[in-house]
Amino acid sequence: MPQRLFPDFSAMTKESWQQQVRTDLKGTSYESLQQVVGGGAALEPYYTAAELDEPRAREVRAAQRSQPGWLNQPLVRFTTSPDTNWQLLEALDRGADALWLDLGTTSLLATEVPKTLHKIRLTDVPIIFETSGILPADLxxxxxxxxxxxLKGGIAADPLAQWMQRGTSYELCLASVGEAMTATKAMREFRTCAVGSQVFHNAGADPVQELAFTLALATAYLDALTEAGVPPLLAVNRLFFSISVGTSYLTEIAKLRALRYLYRRISRAYQLPDALCRTHVHARTSTLYETTSLPPNNLLRATSEAMSAVVGGCDALSVRPFDSTLGEPTAFSSRLARNVSLVLKEEGYLGFVADPAAGSYYLETLTLQLADAAWALFLDVEERGGLIKAFEQNFIQDKIQKAWEEKQAAYAQGRVLVGVNKYQAEEPGGTYQQVPSSEKNTSSEVLPFDLLPDRRLETYLLNQD
Incomplete structure (x- = not known):
């Protein structure tokens, strides 16, 4: 028998604890303490070892990263080749391990590549190139x-996400993704297909929907790539996830852990051995909760989101500078964003532990709850013919719209967004220029289905009476 730490105190059962809580609540229902995370998943305030499904929890742990640490991967937006090269070199000199280069609609010509990447070796520094101006195979x-x-790094080609948000065609780019994947098959650390959750997250999806629809997006890519002749093992290993991490600290940790667990189910459906399948998860702090009314609050919010990302086991982390909502970030805000990751790694020692959430009864249970609810919704999408057909039927849009309305109601009824609907800046000059987020259909043609908007919660809250 193990010796108890405090032998003078008797053990308390969960039933007796619940009874004491009901007494202390003085008429408020115990159910009010439960957390609803979407998809019918509701969580108790705490869990015990007896309640944890230990065999399944072991399966979740087995799907997580076995090595600690993550890449500090700041976001850099292309302007001109010399200026962008300076930003990339400065980031690497001041703590970045990798880079995410947003080229926008710019096409990197042969003469521009050497200038943009001057003194940077792609064999040493992983760089993710995000672009809509050049096809992946051409890049x-x-x-x-x-x-x-x-090469290390990859290309953030996510044509189906662009289709769902902008109505642009995806066939040509998707075919080029397969060509790029085949051309780089000998480069194990270069990935040419991104599976982004931002398109769902920024439209207001709850965590269960975000997981389910992101998995459906990954499956759509895997099906298309394998049908085009890409070997399943190559396709599974060379796409990567880019996940938005929101402000619900524990839920976001569980969301990332559940993603790895569920993606393993998909790789097994392709009859691939677990030992040969690698899941690469890039996490970025959310834009949905950012504020333009008091941007420094974004730094605090992003720190919490970054902690969720690294405790949840991301492979790479991008922290958005706090003033990104106002336009081009400054050198100061970009350095602070990089330093968030550095502090968590070097001073918080989170970079020295693999799967720090393992063993927590609450987080293990939350992970399984999210996974089960997301898998059920994912199967619903698959039964409708997959992501593309479900989207064309407005199934995905209707689900997300309902979640968005529930999110709005929660903030209207008291949930807090610091600096926006509570603790606002009242001193003169304490607010910043508002930059509303876009909820417009950017397609020039009339489509038979709705597009997913790019929202910011602040825009809704500031328009309320």
Whole structure:
């Protein structure tokens, strides 16, 4: 028998604890303490070892990363080749381990690649290129002119997400993704297909929907790639997830852990061995909860989101500068964003532990609750013919719209967004220029289905009486 730490105190059962809580609540229902995370998943205030489904919890742990640490991967937006090169080099000199280069609609020509990447070796520094101005296969051709042997990083090609948000066609880009994947098959650390949750997260999806629809998006890519002749093992390992991390600290930790667990189910459906399948998760702090009324609050909010990301086991982390809502970030805000990751790693020692959430009865149970609810919704999407058909039927849009309305109601009824609906800046000059988020259909043609809007919660709250 293990010796108890405090032998003078008798053990308390959960039933007796609940009874004491009901007494202390003085008429308020015990159910009010439960947390609803979406998809019918509701959680108790705490759990005990007896309540944890230990065999399944072991399966979740087995799907997590076995190595500690993550890449500090700041976001850099392309302007000009010399200026962008300076930003990239400065980031690497001041703590970045990898880079995410947003090219926008710019097409990197052969003459621009050497100038933009001057003094940066793609064989050493992982860089993710995000672009809508050049096809993935063409970008690979340009990049391999300068690093012909081995590349690290990848291309954030997510054509179906662009289709769902902007109505743009996806067929040509998706075919090019397969070509790029085949061309770089010998480069194990270069990934050419992004599976982004931002398109669902920023439209207001709850965590269960975000998980389910992101998995459906991944499955749509895997099906298309394998049908085009890409081997299943190559496809599974060379796409990567880019996940928005919100402000619900514990839920976001569980969301990332559940993602790895569920993606393993999908790789097994392709009859692939677990030991050969690698899930790469890039996490970025959310834009949905950012504020323009008091941007410094975004730094605090992003720190909590970043902690969720690293405790949840991300492979790479991008923290948005606090003033990104106002336009181009400053050098000061960009450095603070990089330093959030550095402090968590070097001073918080979170970079020295693999799966720090393992063993927590609450987090293990929350992970399983999210996974079960998300898997049920994912199967519903698959039964409707997959993500594309479900989207064309407005099934996904209707689900997210309902979740968005529930989120709005929660904030109207007292949930707090600091600096927006509570603790606002009242001193003169204490607010900043408002930049409303876009909820417009950016497609020029009339589509038979709705597009997902890019929302910011602050825009809704500031329009309320």
């Amino acid at each position: 690979v051709t340009e990049l391999t002119r300068n690093a012909p042997y081995y």
